[in-house]
Amino acid sequence: MVSLLFGRFLQAIVTLFVLAVIVFFLSRLSGDPIELILPVDATMADRQVLRSTLGLDRPLTEQFFLFLKGAIGGDFGTSIRERKPALDLVLSRFPASIKLASFAMGVAILIAFPLAVLGAVNKNGSIDIIARIVGVLGQSVPSFWSGLLLIIIFAGHFKILPAAGTGGWSHYLLPGFTLGWFVVAGMMRLLRSSLLEVLDSEYIKLARIKGVSEFKVVCKHALRNSLIPVVTFGGVYFAALISTAVVVETVFAWPGLGRLAYDAIGFRDFPVIQAVVLFAAFLVVISSLLVDILYAVLDPRIRIGPKTM
Amino acid sequence: MKEITNFRFRIARICRISYFRKIPVLPLLFLTLLVITSAFPSYLAPHDPNEQSLGRRFLPPCWQEGGNKNYYFGTDNLGRDLLSRMIYGSRVSLLVALLSLILGGLIGTTVGLISGFYGGRTDTILMRLADSTMAFPIILFAFLMSVSLGPSMKTVVIAVGIVIWARFARIIRGEVLSLKERDFIKLARVAGCSTFRIIVAHIFPNVVNTLVVLLTLQVGWVIIVEASLSFLGAGIPLPTAAWGSMIAEGRQYIVRAWWVITIPGAFLMLTVLSFNWLGDWLRDLLDPKLRPL
Numbered sequence: 001m002v003s004l005l006f007g008r009f010l011q012a013i014v015t016l017f018v019l020a021v022i023v024f025f026l027s028r029l030s031g032d033p034i035e036l037i038l039p040v041d042a043t044m045a046d047r048q049v050l051r052s053t054l055g056l057d058r059p060l061t062e063q064f065f066l067f068l069k070g071a072i073g074g075d076f077g078t079s080i081r082e083r084k085p086a087l088d089l090v091l092s093r094f095p096a097s098i099k100l101a102s103f104a105m106g107v108a109i110l111i112a113f114p115l116a117v118l119g120a121v122n123k124n125g126s127i128d129i130i131a132r133i134v135g136v137l138g139q140s141v142p143s144f145w146s147g148l149l150l151i152i153i154f155a156g157h158f159k160i161l162p163a164a165g166t167g168g169w170s171h172y173l174l175p176g177f178t179l180g181w182f183v184v185a186g187m188m189r190l191l192r193s194s195l196l197e198v199l200d201s202e203y204i205k206l207a208r209i210k211g212v213s214e215f216k217v218v219c220k221h222a223l224r225n226s227l228i229p230v231v232t233f234g235g236v237y238f239a240a241l242i243s244t245a246v247v248v249e250t251v252f253a254w255p256g257l258g259r260l261a262y263d264a265i266g267f268r269d270f271p272v273i274q275a276v277v278l279f280a281a282f283l284v285v286i287s288s289l290l291v292d293i294l295y296a297v298l299d300p301r302i303r304i305g306p307k308t309m
Numbered sequence: 310m311k312e313i314t315n316f317r318f319r320i321a322r323i324c325r326i327s328y329f330r331k332i333p334v335l336p337l338l339f340l341t342l343l344v345i346t347s348a349f350p351s352y353l354a355p356h357d358p359n360e361q362s363l364g365r366r367f368l369p370p371c372w373q374e375g376g377n378k379n380y381y382f383g384t385d386n387l388g389r390d391l392l393s394r395m396i397y398g399s400r401v402s403l404l405v406a407l408l409s410l411i412l413g414g415l416i417g418t419t420v421g422l423i424s425g426f427y428g429g430r431t432d433t434i435l436m437r438l439a440d441s442t443m444a445f446p447i448i449l450f451a452f453l454m455s456v457s458l459g460p461s462m463k464t465v466v467i468a469v470g471i472v473i474w475a476r477f478a479r480i481i482r483g484e485v486l487s488l489k490e491r492d493f494i495k496l497a498r499v500a501g502c503s504t505f506r507i508i509v510a511h512i513f514p515n516v517v518n519t520l521v522v523l524l525t526l527q528v529g530w531v532i533i534v535e536a537s538l539s540f541l542g543a544g545i546p547l548p549t550a551a552w553g554s555m556i557a558e559g560r561q562y563i564v565r566a567w568w569v570i571t572i573p574g575a576f577l578m579l580t581v582l583s584f585n586w587l588g589d590w591l592r593d594l595l596d597p598k599l600r601p602l
């Protein structure tokens with residue numbers, strides 16, 4: 001198992017490196033970064049000074065190594081708009097995003113799990129039909145639209161929930177639901193189909209014959225085995241969560257990383273976008289690693305390794 | 310007797326087959342209509358989508374009071390006809406989806422075929438690369454690309470293609486791995502087929518089923534991504550009509566003109582729903598192993 005984790009760790013490094021290469025080359029493709037920073041009436045001498053300060057007159061590979069060194073050290077350049085180090089901006093917005101994401105994940109698990117379990121157990125029953133509708137709708141409705149609809153209904157028409165910003169716990173509700181909606185659909189479909197497969201297997205039949213209570217059969221035996229595919233997709237869901245968070249935070253004016261990226265796009269603030277993308281990739285990679293560890297914990301076959309099977 | 314049975318018989322047979330094969334008729338009809346309207350927008354759209362008229366701002370949809378049958382779904386904040394903009398917008402969405410799926414599908418399938426067939430170190434390297442790109446948050450990545458290359462259809466297509474190819478590669482590779490051991494491949498080898506011929510003429514046709522299902526399953530997602538990017542300003546730039554940017558523009562007028570947001574969004578949802586429904590049906594028909602997706 002250690003070798004497996006080491007392999008995953010290497011994988012993580014490779015991912016970050018590939019992304020760093022892409023980010024670096026994209027940044028150089030967008031034309032002269034000097035033009036973005038300096039005011040229009042800067043003289044040629046000013047340009048030359050800035051160019052050598054930023055190291056833009058050195059060969060490309062050397063620039064890349066400087067960029068890498070800076071990135072590892074935490075220096076992603078200075079925000080063009082706010083003149084603060086880009087990483088500081090990113091880190092200051094990070095807690096807000098995490099709070100929203102955790103709320104959304106909590107909501108998603110609370111809704112998806114019971115729906116999936118009850119749906120799979122009572123296949124084609126009324127709950128199953130509701131579950132399948134939720135699943136299909138959740139993957140078909142774009143999050144910005146559902147967010148806006150929720151605002152129209154709950155904040156505009158009924159006026160019971162705030163439309164935007166942070167404040168009390170009530171501010172979490174609308175954005176949290178919008179963010180969690182997509183995850184609910186995916187997770188529920190996956191868990192339900194996985195559970196249906198597991199419930200058909202031999203050892204479940206054996207447990208039933210042995211007289212184990214249906215509740216225990218489903219919750220203890222079937223559920224544990226059906227969680228494995230869900231966990232496997234965990235890393236992909238996390239990336240989807242980050243993507244959706246950008247949209248949701250923009251719609252609800254939530255002061256998180258997504259909003260930061262959106263504002264940066266408006267101002268073409270490249271260092272900030274660079275920092276957000278790399279930071280997000282870092283988060284995704286870490287979460288994938290954690291998911292792989294969790295996978296090994298859940299499935300003893302992974303722990304022991306293929307040879308002893 | 311003969312005339313009656315001929316026509317009604319055919320209709321009845323179509324209905325019977327649809328019912329028993331569970332062909333999703335509704336989404337198929339809707340999508341056919343959509344594809345036809347997006348292919349010939351200039352003939353079907355009642356007005357020019359970019360024609361502004363400040364006198365006609367915020368006309369409500371025709372079924373509400375103040376509505377005008379000429380402007381069926383109403384007008385937006387610049388007096389542009391919503392229906393025409395939606396027709397042109399559907400073209401954008403479908404075009405982006407088509408192009409990026411072709412790009413991602415081509416790259417992904419090729420990589421999957423090579424990786425699965427040759428195995429060994431090529432396989433490991435290619436799959437590591439695939440895993441690296443698979444977990445990028447697509448929206449952030451497209452942001453990056455649109456800031457450096459400028460927002461345009463090309464940027465969106467490339468960004469989506471880069472994130473999507475790995476999904477194709479992984480699944481096709483799995484299929485190839487299981488096909489590789491089959492007898493007919495070994496027989497083809499013995500018969501003297503070159504590797505290229507084996508891959509193209511023998512393995513690929515067996516992989517097409519999975520490929521088609523994957524393509525239809527991804528279309529809905531790609532359309533949502535394109536709409537989200539246009540909404541956020543990193544996708545198709547204004548004033549080109551795109552469903553996402555139409556909704557973004559209408560956001561400031563939520564209370565005053567609810568139709569500017571609601572109607573394009575509803576059509577977006579119906580389109581994605583139809584594609585997902587169709588994709589699920591195709592998957593159950595052609596390759597049920599993909600059910601978790």
